[in-house]
Amino acid sequence: MPHYDEPPSDPPPTLNYQPVKTVYDRTPKWLQAVVGFVAWIAFISIVAGANRAFGNSRAVSVLLVLGIATLVVLDIRLRRRYGWTAFTPGVAIAMGLSCLVPVIGIGIACGFFK
Numbered sequence: 001m002p003h004y005d006e007p008p009s010d011p012p013p014t015l016n017y018q019p020v021k022t023v024y025d026r027t028p029k030w031l032q033a034v035v036g037f038v039a040w041i042a043f044i045s046i047v048a049g050a051n052r053a054f055g056n057s058r059a060v061s062v063l064l065v066l067g068i069a070t071l072v073v074l075d076i077r078l079r080r081r082y083g084w085t086a087f088t089p090g091v092a093i094a095m096g097l098s099c100l101v102p103v104i105g106i107g108i109a110c111g112f113f114k
Contacts, residue, residue, distance in 0.1 A: 029086040032078075036090025039074065043067045044098055 047067060051060050071091060078084040107113055 027082070027084065032084045032086035033090035033093065036075075036087040036092075037094040039071060039087075040091045040094035040098065043071060 047060065047063055050063050054060055075088055075091070078087050104113075
């Protein structure tokens with residue numbers, strides 16, 4: 001009959017490879033959403049100003065790509081570093097309103113809302 005060693009009395013300690021992250025999110029959700037809203041409006045204003053200054057050119061296309069990339073990087077950084085989860089919905093609300101406002105304006109101008 002083979003001889004087996006006694007099992008250890010205590011289990012081996014578990015190794016925690018990921019440090020515990022403590023996020024101190026003291027910024028209110030509504031303020032995070034307002035910052036996201038303002039960031040999108042600022043982005044649209046900069047692109048509209050560049051479109052008026054340069055016309056429909058490659059510079060405006062590059063500005064669009066760089067601006068959206070900046071918003072994505074800002075969103076990831078704010079979410080990871082500060083735990084801001086309401087920045088993205090603020091940007092999404094502003095994006096929806098910036099698409100909806102011109103449609104309503106055209107509807108009013110054409111007399112659809114009497």
